Amino acid sequence: MTDSDYVEVEVVGVGHGVDNKAVVLLKDQSDRQLPIWIGHCEALAIVQRLNKEFDPPRPLTQDLAVNLWKRLGGTLTQLRIDDLWEQVYYSKLTVEQDGQSVEIDCRPSDGIAMALTAEVPIFVANRVFVESSREEDEPEDE
């Protein structure tokens, strides 16, 4: 898959739905929207990151993960949301260490919170937008 198959998105915000679920809304430059249903704890982490004035007294879970990756010589460079299969979104974080790329599977909600923490771009595969628009139900992140 080439880079042209992915588009950069921004995180519009987080909302709350029924069934103890929250939703994070992403959109690309063409205003195509991608809603991903996520858990409340992950929603809270994303909301905290979107609030630029939020300044926790202690490192939160995402700070801990990203800070320790840095201490181990790893630099988070991007999140890619690359698949939607059987109602579940899949994504990967990329970390660079000593000129090598390390990719790791993650839930999109964790990945979005980590990407916002490290201020790195989020990309979505074009086919994920297409498949999401075909879904009648609400695809989730786990």
Added chain:
Amino acid sequence: MTDSDYVEVEVVGVGHGVDNKAVVLLKDQSDRQLPIWIGHCEALAIVQRLNKEFDPPRPLTQDLAVNLWKRLGGTLTQLRIDDLWEQVYYSKLTVEQDGQSVEIDCRPSDGIAMALTAEVPIFVANRVFVESSREEDEPEDE
């Protein structure tokens, strides 16, 4: 501070209190107990780790952090809860990489969830037990 100033503890369980707070209870071999008030999301993460039959379909936040530390050559070896100051508990995770120790500050709740994920020991400074028993209020982890 020498190793004899620390004792290994086990995680007894998690309970729920008032004011939207949860508590995780630690105890040492002499049955000295240490309650730490934590957030609900961190409590959920700890409960999930204590439930040996819990088998999430996707990596959770703590799995993501620990797995990526491993991929970067880091091995989590222990959690130390080393201070209680102005009603807040402090702790550090130790990660070994290439024969070097990397220590990182964390909230005890995150540290406990990470230690349970990686199945490494948790130590508490003796003076933290002493100071905790003197507190009239409920010290927290942030």
